[in-house]
Amino acid sequence: xxxxxxxxxxxxxxxxxxxxxxxxxxxxxxxxxxxxxxxxxxxxxxxxxxxxxxxxxxxxxxxxxxxxxxxxxxxxxxxxxxxxxxxxxxxxxxxxxxxxxxxxxxxxxxxxxxxxxxxxxxxxxxxxxxxxxxxxxxxxxxx
Amino acid sequence: xxxxxxxxxxxxxxxxxxxxxxxxxxxxxxxxxxxxxxxxxxxxxxxxxxxxxxxxxxxxxxxxxxxxxxxxxxxxxxxxxxxxxxxxxxxxxxxxxxxxxxxxxxxxxxxxxxxxxxxxxxxxxxxxxxxxxxxxxxxxxxx
DNA sequence: CTGTATCCCTATCGATACTG
DNA sequence: CAGTATCGATAGGGATACAG
Numbered sequence: 567x568x569x570x571x572x573x574x575x576x577x578x579x580x581x582x583x584x585x586x587x588x589x590x591x592x593x594x595x596x597x598x599x600x601x602x603x604x605x606x607x608x609x610x611x612x613x614x615x616x617x618x619x620x621x622x623x624x625x626x627x628x629x630x631x632x633x634x635x636x637x638x639x640x641x642x643x644x645x646x647x648x649x650x651x652x653x654x655x656x657x658x659x660x661x662x663x664x665x666x667x668x669x670x671x672x673x674x675x676x677x678x679x680x681x682x683x684x685x686x687x688x689x690x691x692x693x694x695x696x697x698x699x700x701x702x703x704x705x706x707x708x709x
Numbered sequence: 710x711x712x713x714x715x716x717x718x719x720x721x722x723x724x725x726x727x728x729x730x731x732x733x734x735x736x737x738x739x740x741x742x743x744x745x746x747x748x749x750x751x752x753x754x755x756x757x758x759x760x761x762x763x764x765x766x767x768x769x770x771x772x773x774x775x776x777x778x779x780x781x782x783x784x785x786x787x788x789x790x791x792x793x794x795x796x797x798x799x800x801x802x803x804x805x806x807x808x809x810x811x812x813x814x815x816x817x818x819x820x821x822x823x824x825x826x827x828x829x830x831x832x833x834x835x836x837x838x839x840x841x842x843x844x845x846x847x848x849x850x851x852x
Numbered sequence: 853c854t855g856t857a858t859c860c861c862t863a864t865c866g867a868t869a870c871t872g
Numbered sequence: 873c874a875g876t877a878t879c880g881a882t883a884g885g886g887a888t889a890c891a892g
Binding site for chain 2: 653
Binding site for chain 3: 625626627638642658661662663664666
Protein backbone atom coordinates (compact mmCIF):
# COMPACT_ATOMS: atom_id res chain seq x y z
CA UNK A 567 0.00 0.00 0.00
CA UNK A 568 1.73 3.10 -1.19
CA UNK A 569 1.00 6.39 0.43
CA UNK A 570 0.19 9.49 -1.54
CA UNK A 571 -0.25 12.36 0.84
CA UNK A 572 -0.03 15.08 -1.74
CA UNK A 573 -2.16 14.57 -4.78
CA UNK A 574 -3.71 17.86 -5.68
CA UNK A 575 -2.55 17.71 -9.26
CA UNK A 576 -5.11 15.17 -10.33
CA UNK A 577 -6.24 16.37 -13.72
CA UNK A 578 -3.21 18.53 -14.22
CA UNK A 579 -1.47 16.67 -16.99
CA UNK A 580 -3.90 16.51 -19.84
CA UNK A 581 -3.03 17.78 -23.29
CA UNK A 582 -1.38 15.10 -25.41
CA UNK A 583 -4.14 14.41 -27.90
CA UNK A 584 -3.82 10.68 -27.64
CA UNK A 585 -0.58 8.84 -27.32
CA UNK A 586 3.05 9.94 -27.00
CA UNK A 587 2.55 10.76 -23.31
CA UNK A 588 3.28 7.77 -21.11
CA UNK A 589 4.51 10.15 -18.47
CA UNK A 590 1.14 10.10 -16.82
CA UNK A 591 1.62 7.16 -14.54
CA UNK A 592 -1.10 5.05 -13.02
CA UNK A 593 -0.70 5.03 -9.27
CA UNK A 594 -2.35 2.03 -7.64
CA UNK A 595 -2.44 3.68 -4.25
CA UNK A 596 -4.53 6.53 -5.52
CA UNK A 597 -6.92 4.23 -7.28
CA UNK A 598 -7.46 2.19 -4.17
CA UNK A 599 -8.27 5.26 -2.15
CA UNK A 600 -10.38 6.79 -4.86
CA UNK A 601 -12.30 3.60 -5.39
CA UNK A 602 -13.19 3.49 -1.75
CA UNK A 603 -15.30 6.55 -2.42
CA UNK A 604 -16.30 5.89 -6.00
CA UNK A 605 -17.61 2.45 -5.16
CA UNK A 606 -20.50 4.28 -3.61
CA UNK A 607 -21.32 5.59 -7.03
CA UNK A 608 -21.26 2.06 -8.24
CA UNK A 609 -24.14 1.34 -5.99
CA UNK A 610 -27.36 1.13 -7.93
CA UNK A 611 -29.33 3.42 -5.63
CA UNK A 612 -26.87 5.73 -3.88
CA UNK A 613 -26.49 8.15 -6.75
CA UNK A 614 -30.20 8.49 -7.29
CA UNK A 615 -30.81 9.10 -3.62
CA UNK A 616 -28.08 11.69 -3.33
CA UNK A 617 -29.40 13.43 -6.41
CA UNK A 618 -32.90 13.42 -5.00
CA UNK A 619 -31.74 14.77 -1.65
CA UNK A 620 -30.00 17.46 -3.63
CA UNK A 621 -33.44 18.96 -4.01
CA UNK A 622 -33.82 19.28 -0.25
CA UNK A 623 -34.86 17.48 2.89
CA UNK A 624 -37.07 14.40 2.44
CA UNK A 625 -38.89 11.81 4.50
CA UNK A 626 -38.34 8.08 4.21
CA UNK A 627 -41.53 7.34 2.32
CA UNK A 628 -41.09 10.34 0.07
CA UNK A 629 -37.78 8.97 -1.07
CA UNK A 630 -39.20 5.51 -1.52
CA UNK A 631 -41.97 6.81 -3.72
CA UNK A 632 -39.64 9.04 -5.71
CA UNK A 633 -36.98 6.49 -6.51
CA UNK A 634 -39.29 3.99 -8.13
CA UNK A 635 -38.26 0.38 -8.02
CA UNK A 636 -36.31 0.51 -4.78
CA UNK A 637 -37.36 -1.88 -2.05
CA UNK A 638 -37.79 -0.77 1.51
CA UNK A 639 -34.84 -2.86 2.54
CA UNK A 640 -32.51 -1.37 -0.02
CA UNK A 641 -33.62 2.15 0.82
CA UNK A 642 -32.85 1.59 4.49
CA UNK A 643 -29.54 -0.06 3.77
CA UNK A 644 -28.47 2.58 1.28
CA UNK A 645 -29.46 5.46 3.54
CA UNK A 646 -27.53 3.90 6.41
CA UNK A 647 -24.50 3.65 4.20
CA UNK A 648 -24.80 7.24 3.08
CA UNK A 649 -25.22 8.32 6.68
CA UNK A 650 -22.21 6.32 7.77
CA UNK A 651 -20.06 7.85 5.08
CA UNK A 652 -21.14 11.29 6.16
CA UNK A 653 -23.18 12.24 3.11
CA UNK A 654 -26.57 12.54 4.76
CA UNK A 655 -27.98 13.29 8.18
CA UNK A 656 -30.84 11.37 9.70
CA UNK A 657 -33.24 13.25 11.91
CA UNK A 658 -35.82 11.36 13.92
CA UNK A 659 -38.92 13.08 15.22
CA UNK A 660 -40.23 10.95 18.12
CA UNK A 661 -43.85 11.39 17.18
CA UNK A 662 -46.57 8.86 16.52
CA UNK A 663 -46.40 7.81 13.85
CA UNK A 664 -42.64 8.32 13.63
CA UNK A 665 -41.17 10.76 11.16
CA UNK A 666 -37.64 10.58 9.87
CA UNK A 667 -36.06 13.11 7.57
CA UNK A 668 -32.91 12.78 5.52
CA UNK A 669 -30.82 15.66 4.32
CA UNK A 670 -27.48 16.09 2.64
CA UNK A 671 -24.55 17.19 4.77
CA UNK A 672 -21.96 19.63 3.51
CA UNK A 673 -20.00 16.66 2.27
CA UNK A 674 -23.04 15.38 0.44
CA UNK A 675 -23.67 18.75 -1.12
CA UNK A 676 -20.06 18.79 -2.20
CA UNK A 677 -20.42 15.42 -3.82
CA UNK A 678 -23.43 16.66 -5.69
CA UNK A 679 -21.32 18.71 -8.03
CA UNK A 680 -19.22 15.99 -9.71
CA UNK A 681 -22.26 13.75 -9.56
CA UNK A 682 -24.36 16.24 -11.46
CA UNK A 683 -21.60 16.62 -13.99
CA UNK A 684 -21.65 12.91 -14.55
CA UNK A 685 -25.42 12.83 -14.69
CA UNK A 686 -25.53 15.61 -17.23
CA UNK A 687 -22.95 13.84 -19.31
CA UNK A 688 -24.91 10.62 -19.11
CA UNK A 689 -28.09 12.26 -20.29
CA UNK A 690 -26.36 14.21 -23.00
CA UNK A 691 -24.54 11.18 -24.38
CA UNK A 692 -27.12 8.52 -23.78
CA UNK A 693 -27.99 8.34 -27.44
CA UNK A 694 -24.39 7.92 -28.52
CA UNK A 695 -24.03 4.97 -26.21
CA UNK A 696 -27.23 3.36 -27.39
CA UNK A 697 -26.17 3.87 -30.99
CA UNK A 698 -22.81 2.29 -30.29
CA UNK A 699 -24.47 -0.69 -28.68
CA UNK A 700 -26.83 -1.19 -31.58
CA UNK A 701 -23.99 -0.99 -34.06
CA UNK A 702 -21.88 -3.41 -32.05
CA UNK A 703 -24.68 -5.93 -31.74
CA UNK A 704 -25.43 -5.66 -35.45
CA UNK A 705 -21.78 -6.32 -36.24
CA UNK A 706 -21.71 -9.28 -33.87
CA UNK A 707 -24.82 -10.83 -35.32
CA UNK A 708 -23.68 -10.34 -38.91
CA UNK A 709 -20.50 -12.25 -38.27
CA UNK B 710 -41.95 2.63 -18.86
CA UNK B 711 -42.38 6.29 -19.57
CA UNK B 712 -40.97 7.80 -22.66
CA UNK B 713 -38.99 11.02 -22.68
CA UNK B 714 -38.15 11.88 -26.22
CA UNK B 715 -37.05 15.43 -25.60
CA UNK B 716 -34.59 16.10 -22.82
CA UNK B 717 -31.98 18.39 -24.15
CA UNK B 718 -32.26 20.74 -21.17
CA UNK B 719 -30.17 18.50 -18.99
CA UNK B 720 -28.34 20.74 -16.62
CA UNK B 721 -30.57 23.70 -17.27
CA UNK B 722 -32.13 23.99 -13.85
CA UNK B 723 -29.19 24.46 -11.54
CA UNK B 724 -28.71 27.50 -9.39
CA UNK B 725 -30.52 27.24 -6.04
CA UNK B 726 -27.60 27.14 -3.62
CA UNK B 727 -29.09 24.57 -1.30
CA UNK B 728 -32.67 24.40 -0.19
CA UNK B 729 -35.70 26.61 -0.73
CA UNK B 730 -36.02 25.29 -4.26
CA UNK B 731 -38.33 22.30 -4.45
CA UNK B 732 -39.09 23.36 -7.99
CA UNK B 733 -36.35 21.08 -9.17
CA UNK B 734 -38.40 18.00 -9.83
CA UNK B 735 -37.11 14.47 -9.98
CA UNK B 736 -37.97 13.02 -13.37
CA UNK B 737 -37.92 9.22 -13.36
CA UNK B 738 -37.49 9.03 -17.11
CA UNK B 739 -34.26 10.96 -17.01
CA UNK B 740 -32.91 8.88 -14.17
CA UNK B 741 -33.60 5.67 -16.01
CA UNK B 742 -31.75 6.89 -19.06
CA UNK B 743 -28.94 8.40 -17.05
CA UNK B 744 -28.55 5.25 -15.01
CA UNK B 745 -28.13 3.25 -18.17
CA UNK B 746 -24.86 5.10 -18.62
CA UNK B 747 -23.91 5.64 -15.01
CA UNK B 748 -24.30 1.97 -14.20
CA UNK B 749 -21.07 1.52 -16.07
CA UNK B 750 -19.44 3.68 -13.47
CA UNK B 751 -20.91 1.40 -10.88
CA UNK B 752 -18.84 -1.35 -12.30
CA UNK B 753 -15.81 -2.02 -10.17
CA UNK B 754 -13.35 -2.10 -13.04
CA UNK B 755 -14.73 0.07 -15.83
CA UNK B 756 -13.76 3.35 -14.27
CA UNK B 757 -10.23 2.25 -13.56
CA UNK B 758 -9.78 0.96 -17.07
CA UNK B 759 -11.13 4.08 -18.69
CA UNK B 760 -8.88 6.20 -16.50
CA UNK B 761 -5.89 4.08 -17.42
CA UNK B 762 -6.68 4.26 -21.11
CA UNK B 763 -6.89 7.99 -20.63
CA UNK B 764 -3.10 7.84 -20.58
CA UNK B 765 -3.01 6.37 -24.07
CA UNK B 766 -3.18 3.14 -26.05
CA UNK B 767 -2.47 -0.06 -24.15
CA UNK B 768 -2.18 -3.78 -24.75
CA UNK B 769 -4.24 -6.40 -22.99
CA UNK B 770 -1.56 -7.60 -20.64
CA UNK B 771 -0.39 -4.07 -19.92
CA UNK B 772 -3.84 -3.25 -18.64
CA UNK B 773 -4.02 -6.44 -16.64
CA UNK B 774 -0.75 -5.67 -14.93
CA UNK B 775 -1.67 -2.06 -14.29
CA UNK B 776 -5.07 -2.59 -12.76
CA UNK B 777 -3.93 -4.91 -9.98
CA UNK B 778 -6.44 -7.41 -8.72
CA UNK B 779 -8.45 -7.81 -11.88
CA UNK B 780 -8.79 -11.32 -13.26
CA UNK B 781 -8.30 -12.10 -16.91
CA UNK B 782 -11.93 -12.93 -17.28
CA UNK B 783 -13.12 -9.67 -15.79
CA UNK B 784 -10.72 -7.68 -17.91
CA UNK B 785 -12.02 -9.32 -21.06
CA UNK B 786 -15.64 -8.88 -20.06
CA UNK B 787 -15.17 -5.29 -19.02
CA UNK B 788 -13.27 -4.36 -22.15
CA UNK B 789 -15.98 -5.97 -24.28
CA UNK B 790 -18.58 -3.93 -22.48
CA UNK B 791 -16.64 -0.73 -22.95
CA UNK B 792 -16.16 -1.55 -26.60
CA UNK B 793 -19.83 -2.30 -27.06
CA UNK B 794 -20.82 0.97 -25.48
CA UNK B 795 -18.46 2.81 -27.77
CA UNK B 796 -15.93 3.96 -25.20
CA UNK B 797 -12.93 2.03 -26.49
CA UNK B 798 -11.69 0.60 -29.74
CA UNK B 799 -10.11 -2.80 -30.05
CA UNK B 800 -7.36 -3.25 -32.58
CA UNK B 801 -6.06 -6.72 -33.36
CA UNK B 802 -2.66 -7.24 -34.95
CA UNK B 803 -2.71 -10.71 -36.54
CA UNK B 804 0.82 -11.51 -35.49
CA UNK B 805 2.23 -14.41 -33.57
CA UNK B 806 1.92 -14.08 -30.71
CA UNK B 807 -1.21 -11.97 -31.10
CA UNK B 808 -1.23 -8.35 -30.06
CA UNK B 809 -4.35 -6.42 -29.19
CA UNK B 810 -4.45 -2.78 -28.33
CA UNK B 811 -7.20 -0.83 -26.66
CA UNK B 812 -7.72 2.87 -26.97
CA UNK B 813 -10.35 5.37 -25.96
CA UNK B 814 -12.71 6.63 -28.62
CA UNK B 815 -13.84 10.24 -28.75
CA UNK B 816 -16.76 9.21 -26.60
CA UNK B 817 -14.41 7.62 -24.12
CA UNK B 818 -12.24 10.69 -24.05
CA UNK B 819 -15.35 12.75 -23.44
CA UNK B 820 -16.32 10.57 -20.55
CA UNK B 821 -12.91 11.04 -19.07
CA UNK B 822 -13.70 14.58 -18.03
CA UNK B 823 -16.59 14.00 -15.61
CA UNK B 824 -14.84 10.84 -14.50
CA UNK B 825 -11.70 12.71 -13.61
CA UNK B 826 -13.77 15.27 -11.76
CA UNK B 827 -15.25 12.49 -9.70
CA UNK B 828 -11.88 10.88 -9.17
CA UNK B 829 -10.36 14.13 -8.01
CA UNK B 830 -13.23 14.65 -5.64
CA UNK B 831 -12.87 11.15 -4.30
CA UNK B 832 -9.18 11.58 -3.62
CA UNK B 833 -9.62 15.01 -2.13
CA UNK B 834 -12.42 13.95 0.19
CA UNK B 835 -11.28 10.44 1.01
CA UNK B 836 -10.25 11.46 4.48
CA UNK B 837 -13.53 13.14 5.28
CA UNK B 838 -15.38 9.96 4.39
CA UNK B 839 -13.08 7.78 6.45
CA UNK B 840 -13.45 10.15 9.37
CA UNK B 841 -17.22 10.04 9.05
CA UNK B 842 -17.18 6.28 9.03
CA UNK B 843 -14.99 6.06 12.09
CA UNK B 844 -17.19 8.49 13.95
CA UNK B 845 -20.34 6.62 12.94
CA UNK B 846 -18.94 3.27 14.00
CA UNK B 847 -17.79 4.70 17.30
CA UNK B 848 -21.25 6.10 17.92
CA UNK B 849 -22.83 2.77 16.99
CA UNK B 850 -20.57 0.79 19.29
CA UNK B 851 -21.01 3.17 22.20
CA UNK B 852 -24.76 2.75 22.14
C1' DC C 853 -44.54 5.50 9.29
C1' DT C 854 -40.09 3.59 9.82
C1' DG C 855 -37.65 0.21 10.47
C1' DT C 856 -35.62 -4.92 11.46
C1' DA C 857 -35.18 -9.85 10.41
C1' DT C 858 -35.61 -13.90 7.56
C1' DC C 859 -35.55 -16.52 3.43
C1' DC C 860 -34.09 -17.31 -1.06
C1' DC C 861 -32.81 -16.55 -5.69
C1' DT C 862 -29.85 -14.61 -9.03
C1' DA C 863 -26.04 -12.18 -11.09
C1' DT C 864 -21.35 -11.52 -10.37
C1' DC C 865 -16.90 -12.68 -10.07
C1' DG C 866 -12.61 -15.43 -9.15
C1' DA C 867 -9.99 -19.63 -10.10
C1' DT C 868 -8.79 -22.93 -13.20
C1' DA C 869 -8.10 -25.20 -17.42
C1' DC C 870 -7.89 -25.15 -22.24
C1' DT C 871 -7.50 -23.04 -27.45
C1' DG C 872 -5.59 -20.25 -31.42
C1' DC D 873 -0.26 -13.14 -25.73
C1' DA D 874 -5.16 -12.98 -25.95
C1' DG D 875 -9.25 -15.13 -25.27
C1' DT D 876 -13.01 -18.72 -24.25
C1' DA D 877 -15.34 -22.03 -21.26
C1' DT D 878 -16.73 -24.11 -17.08
C1' DC D 879 -17.52 -24.38 -12.26
C1' DG D 880 -18.23 -22.98 -7.81
C1' DA D 881 -18.49 -19.49 -3.91
C1' DT D 882 -20.77 -15.42 -2.28
C1' DA D 883 -22.87 -11.21 -1.93
C1' DG D 884 -26.54 -8.17 -3.72
C1' DG D 885 -30.98 -7.49 -3.53
C1' DG D 886 -36.20 -8.66 -3.70
C1' DA D 887 -40.29 -10.51 -1.14
C1' DT D 888 -42.20 -11.24 2.64
C1' DA D 889 -43.45 -10.94 7.69
C1' DC D 890 -43.10 -8.69 11.90
C1' DA D 891 -42.08 -4.79 15.63
C1' DG D 892 -41.74 -0.02 17.81
